[in-house]
Amino acid sequence: xxxxxxxxxxxxxxxxxxxxxxxxxxxxxxxxxxxxxxxxxxxxxxxxxxxxxxxxxxxxxxxxxxxxxxxxxxxxxxxxxxxxxxxxxxxxxxxxxxxxxxxxxxxxxxxxxxxxxxxxxxxxxxxxxxxxxxxxxxxxxxxxxxxxxxxxxxxxxxxxxxxxxxxxxxxxxxxxxxxxxxxxxxxxxxxxxxxxxxxxxxxxxxxxxxxxxxxxxxxxxxxxxxxxxxxxxxxxxxxxxxxxxxxxxx
Amino acid sequence: xxxxxxxxxxxxxxxxxxxxxxxxxxxxxxxxxxxxxxxxxxxxxxxxxxxxxxxxxxxxxxxxxxxxxxxxxxxxxxxxxxxxxxxxxxxxxxxxxxxxxxxxxxxxxxxxxxxxxxxxxxxxxxxxxxxxxxxxxxxxxxxxxxxxxxxxxxxxxxxxxxxxxxxxxxxxxxxxxxxxxxxxxxxxxxxxxxxxxxxxxxxxxxxxxxxxxxxxxxxxxxxxxxxxxxxxxxxxxxxxxxxxxxxxxxxxxxxxxxxxxxxxxxxxxxxxxxxxxxxxxxxxxxxxxxxxxxxxxxxxxxxxxxxx
Numbered sequence: 358x359x360x361x362x363x364x365x366x367x368x369x370x371x372x373x374x375x376x377x378x379x380x381x382x383x384x385x386x387x388x389x390x391x392x393x394x395x396x397x398x399x400x401x402x403x404x405x406x407x408x409x410x411x412x413x414x415x416x417x418x419x420x421x422x423x424x425x426x427x428x429x430x431x432x433x434x435x436x437x438x439x440x441x442x443x444x445x446x447x448x449x450x451x452x453x454x455x456x457x458x459x460x461x462x463x464x465x466x467x468x469x470x471x472x473x474x475x476x477x478x479x480x481x482x483x484x485x486x487x488x489x490x491x492x493x494x495x496x497x498x499x500x501x502x503x504x505x506x507x508x509x510x511x512x513x514x515x516x517x518x519x520x521x522x523x524x525x526x527x528x529x530x531x532x533x534x535x536x537x538x539x540x541x542x543x544x545x546x547x548x549x550x551x552x553x554x555x556x557x558x559x560x561x562x563x564x565x566x567x568x569x570x571x572x573x574x575x576x577x578x579x580x581x582x583x584x585x586x587x588x589x590x591x592x593x594x595x596x597x598x599x600x601x602x603x604x605x606x607x
Numbered sequence: 608x609x610x611x612x613x614x615x616x617x618x619x620x621x622x623x624x625x626x627x628x629x630x631x632x633x634x635x636x637x638x639x640x641x642x643x644x645x646x647x648x649x650x651x652x653x654x655x656x657x658x659x660x661x662x663x664x665x666x667x668x669x670x671x672x673x674x675x676x677x678x679x680x681x682x683x684x685x686x687x688x689x690x691x692x693x694x695x696x697x698x699x700x701x702x703x704x705x706x707x708x709x710x711x712x713x714x715x716x717x718x719x720x721x722x723x724x725x726x727x728x729x730x731x732x733x734x735x736x737x738x739x740x741x742x743x744x745x746x747x748x749x750x751x752x753x754x755x756x757x758x759x760x761x762x763x764x765x766x767x768x769x770x771x772x773x774x775x776x777x778x779x780x781x782x783x784x785x786x787x788x789x790x791x792x793x794x795x796x797x798x799x800x801x802x803x804x805x806x807x808x809x810x811x812x813x814x815x816x817x818x819x820x821x822x823x824x825x826x827x828x829x830x831x832x833x834x835x836x837x838x839x840x841x842x843x844x845x846x847x848x849x850x851x852x853x854x855x856x857x858x859x860x861x862x863x864x865x866x867x868x869x870x871x872x873x874x875x876x877x878x879x880x881x882x883x884x885x886x887x888x889x890x891x892x893x894x895x896x897x898x899x900x901x902x903x904x905x906x907x908x909x910x911x912x913x914x915x
Contacts (some may be wrong), residue, residue, distance in 0.1 A: 405792065431794040439792075445785040448778075452911040455775075456782045459794040463775030463914060466803060470770050472914060480775060480914045501909070523793065 358383040358559055359404070359435075359527060364413035366399055366583075373399040375583030376413070381527070386553055386560040388574030390567070390594075392603055395580040397563045398440055401529050405437045406430040417527070432459055436525035440532050440563075442512040446505035450496070453504050453515055454487040457522035483522075490518045494548065510541040517545065521552070530562035534569050542566070546573055571595070579603070616750045618866050623757040624819045626858035628835075629842040630761075630768055630851055631811030636840075637848040637907075638772050639804045640784035642707040646839050648714025649809040651721060651831035652690055653683035653816025655728060658736040658826060668734050669727045676739035680760075680817045687813025688806045690717075695805040699798050711833060721828045733827030736820040757818050761855070764811065768851055771807075778911035780804055781849075834886075838865070841889055845896045847903030856904050864888065 359381040366374040374396045381387045389397050402408040404415055406427035415423040417433055445453050461483065462468050462476045491497040494514045499507065504515060513533060520528045530549075534542050546569065552558045564570045570577060571591040579587040579594060581603040587594060594600055628646060635641040657679035659670025674682075690713075698709045721728045728734065744752040771777060782790045783797055790797050820826045838861060846857020865885060872881040896903065 407788070407791070427791040428794050428796050431792065437792055439788070443786050443789050445782055445789060447785060447907065448781060448911060449909060452778060452781075455912070456778050456790075456795075457793045461775045461779075463912070464779045464795075466771060466776050466807070469774035469776035469914075470767065472770070472774070476775075477914060480912065484915060503909075519793070 358418060359561065360414075360416040361400065361404070362414040362416070364400065364403060364415065365411045366396075366403055366408055367411055372583050374403065374410075377580065377584050378413075379578050379585050379588065381559065381561045383526075383559055384553065384557050385576070386549060386562070386574050388570040388577040389561065389563045389580065390565070390570055390577060391580035391586070395603075396583040397580055398531060399583075400580070401437060401531050401563065404430075405435070405529060431523055431525075434524060434526040435529070436520040436523045436527070437529040438516045438520055438531055438533065440535070442509070442516050444504035444507065444512045444515055446503065448504060449501050450491070450504055450507070450515060451484070451487050451500040454490055454518055454522050455483050457519045458483050458486070459523055486522060490521050493521075494518050495544075509536040510538055513537050514541070514545070517548065525558065527559045527561060530560060530564075532563055532565065534564055534566045542569065549573065613750065616754050618862065620750070620754045620757050620822050621866070622859045622862040623754070623761050624815050624822065625839065625842060625862050626761055626855040627764060627815035627818060628812055628839045629846065629854035629858045630764055631808040631815065632839050632843050633848065633851060633854045634768060634772065634811070635804055635808035637843055637850070637854070638777060638784060639780040639801060640703070641801060641804060641808075642703045643710045643805070643808065644707045644833075644836055645710030645712075645714035646812055646836040647831040647833060648710070648717040649687040649690065649812035650816040650819070650835060651714075651717050651828070652687045653813030654736075654820035654826045654830070655721065655734075655816075656686040656813070657683040657817030658734055658820050661737050661739070661821075662735070663737075667726075668729050676737075676821065679739075679821070680814060683813040683817035684810040685813075687816070688810040691806045691809030692802070695802045699801050699805065711836070714831070714833065714836065718828050718831050721831075728828075731828060733825055733829075736824050736826055738824055739821055753822055757822065760814065760818055764814070765851055765855070768811075772851070773908070773911070773913040775912055775914065781911055838862075838889070841893050841896075843903075844893060845903055847905035847907065849907030850903070850905045853903050853905030860904070861889065861892070864892070 362378050364374050364377045377400060391397050403410050406425050410423050414421055417435055422430055422433060462479050468476045491500055496511060496514055507515060533545055549560055553560060575590055576588055577591060577594045578585060579600050586603055587597045587600050632646055635643050660672050660674045660682045661676060661679040662671050663673050664671035694713055698706060701709060722731050738749060741749055779795050780800055783800055787797050842857040842861045843854045845861055847853025868881060868885050868888060
């Protein structure tokens with residue numbers, strides 16, 4: 358589904374991604390791990406179009422996506438979250454969700470004035486979907502709350518919910534567990550597994566919580582110094598000496 | 608009309624012109640986060656273009672087509688919009704502070720072109736602007752009649768902009784204001800939205816310029832100093848950035864304060880200039896608003912879209 362081929366990206370003199378290649382297969386929960394500075398988030402930024410690569414290719418469902426501007430990438434049904442939650446603070450929880458769907462007719466200035474029935478109909482569908490997502494994430498009672506008033510964990514759920522609004526085939530989750538308490542994390546895992554099974558969604562996630570990664574992800578890709586170091590099941594990764602050395606600094 | 612009523616009508620018409628400007632800036636800054644310090648430039652473009660279109664033929668300035676007042680308004684808006692588009696295409700990606708520098712530079716270029724191109728604009732001497740529909744009412748009621756026209760323009764604009772900002776389009780531009788990266792991550796063409804907002808807001812400034820010119824009946828480059836832009840910013844911040852009704856109230860309040868301080872000139876000690884006192888008070892007001900009520904008199908409406 359997603360192929361990253363010999364990807365390169367430098368910032369000044371630092372090679373953040375240095376010839377990295379891997380694949381993410383359809384309907385998997387693929388983990389991306391590695392020590393700090395391994396280049397994981399840069400890879401996510403390259404896939405989602407936020408950075409332009411210096412070299413290499415990114416293919417999604419067989420088409421090159423690396424030359425696309427970032428706003429074109431979600432239209433291919435590839436959605437992402439951010440490492441640090443980026444809730445729209447001065448907007449309500451439901452508006453945070455309702456802004457996410459693509460190709461909204463009401464986002465044309467003329468349609469905002471004339472409000473033809475199909476615009477209203479689409480808006481109603483978007484609202485119903487947002488309420489379903491809030492219900493699924495069990496935060497329906499917060500729908501009219503400003504996003505800035507949510508707890509850290511609730512913001513993570515909101516960000517996760519926002520990606521669900523776009524009907525993605527592939528969701529990139531950048532540290533979904535960061536700052537989330539164990540109970541909420543268990544819940545979030547449940548949601549990811551449920552969506553993968555029921556909706557055939559594919560997840561590609563960066564995470565530092567090894568228990569979570571080992572339990573949830575298969576396969577797991579390990580990055581170090583901008584390259585793919587290893588790939589395999591949780592057991593294979595745990596027994597890989599190169600991986601252990603990278604983490605322990607050996 | 609007596610002096611007091613005449614002054615009140617004058618003040619209200621002036622305030623309505625600024626309320627139109629404030630709605631334009633509110634779309635740009637209040638809802639989208641675009642920093643436009645060149646409001647006065649687009650205001651001037653609108654005022655001069657409407658004057659050119661509606662004035663009688665003259666060898667001393669451009670235009671003189673004698674076209675009807677509504678055509679003047681439309682051309683004023685279109686010209687300001689075209690200027691915004693030409694300016695916006697290369698600079699719309701600039702960060703807030705750089706966009707502020709570019710727009711203030713644009714406004715000053717416009718003002719200096721008006722000053723120096725005397726054969727087109729009558730330069731610093733200023734040019735007369737017609738009183739539209741003056742044959743319809745007795746001269747003593749004309750000011751009140753024109754206030755009515757200005758209020759109608761404001762109300763129509765208010766309704767149109769309320770529909771625009773409280774819709775999915777408004778929700779998208781609020782998203783851009785909150786976080787451009789999120790807007791991009793959810794498929795919004797941020798540059799295109801920002802360009803639309805720059806153009807629409809600037810068309811509104813042009814409209815205000817036309818309404819102002821026909822109200823004052825005389826325009827000079829001195830009507831379009833950077834101070835006018837500063838005043839509109841204070842109106843938006845005091846009234847409630849992100850709330851169109853709030854910024855109308857802000858325009859009335861700040862314009863009222865500005866005009867009201869004129870009466871202080873009789874009681875101020877000799878040597879203190881009213882112009883300096885006005886600036887100090889408005890500056891103080893801005894500081895107070897930011898410290899005490901940063902959301903302004905009326906804050907932003909909680910729900911982004913009222914389309915359902």
